[in-house]
Amino acid sequence: MSRSNIWKDFFKDKKHGGHRYSSEDFLSMEAREKLFHLDGGKRLLDFGCGAAELLTYYAPEYEQLVGVDFSESMLEEASKRIKKKKCQNIDLILADHETLWEKLNSSFDRITAAGVIQYLTFQEIDKFISDASKYLNEDGKIVLFDILDSRLYPLWKIGLFSQDANGFKILCKTGFEFRTAISSSLRNRPKDILGFAHNPYTVEKIASKHGFRMICVRSMYYEYKYHAIMFRA
Template structure:
């Protein structure tokens, strides 16, 4: 029988699955090609090479088609059929013949893979996973990671900065009254979510870097944290093994 916290997490999962079921965009800060191109270049820099890439939570494929010229073979994974439909359109438009799309979630994806990868990445996905699910993801990913490979988790919500962004402290026109209004609005959102059994935040969970590091340490990975260039309240986790480190 599920405990109360497990029941709540299950309800949140169901809400997000329904929320994303018919979505056709990846939720980037800006949807124009110039911004997506800049974001992709930043992420490619942190991916740092490799020949094969697994992009978990590829969404509508906005970043995936920019990754394609840099890799010999790519696999994009998402649980949303509508997102994958959009990704498929982009792949055809860009003539990216080296991309395979798979419909799966963080639990089912591993049984659908036919080979291992030099890079395994997820962008804007970790916030919808609990710490235990992140632990499972990193463990499973490690079994599909080639020697010298990296797991790169992009755009993790930072609990130290995200609340400040939500109340407008990073806004150029922030002032006392605007911050008070945003605080009041966030309070209403939290109250409404509690009454309607919805998540308090549609963007999901925020995770402290120290918690991600504990998981990486558990599986003998090194980890580097980098602040996102384009989302001031997010950070990236670059997970890898040194040549001396043994696999778990």
């Protein structure tokens, strides 16, 4: 089974996104942070919208929104949430990063994805930005939220950022992560179900290749993640 299919299989029955907390208070705060970086626009495309936890908070700020996800169960939950929140300006599409573009019939001021890009290789990110640029309005932005930082994520995994971190716990956690990586490699499975950790400088080079400038911003709520804000140079 390919890595792509493994992740699709993992998410196929999921009903909630991978937010640190599922309370509405936290989702509201997280959405406000992301809206600040999205910084306007009228039409928004949210790739990997999941159960629309953030999308419904974006809705009052946009005229039209399109949420996309490859998980039918996620979109079922998204539809319920959209109806509950009485959002009349959101459409949903079942698609992945390869099939999405052929299902669109309009362009957007903002194209965003949160907690998704780590499931793509650098080659797939390159293709995603290239495809997205064709559906982006003149003054539009591509904003990729919550990308795993290859410099910080390994430190987070071994507990270095934990409030009760100590040498013994970090050593034990390091051993566990090492064994997990070896086991995954032997079984030809991804080393981490959260996906790939990407260096922001490599993502910036890809953005530049397609005519974008990129600003890297640290996530407020996930200390091992960053946001990539791209706009045409």
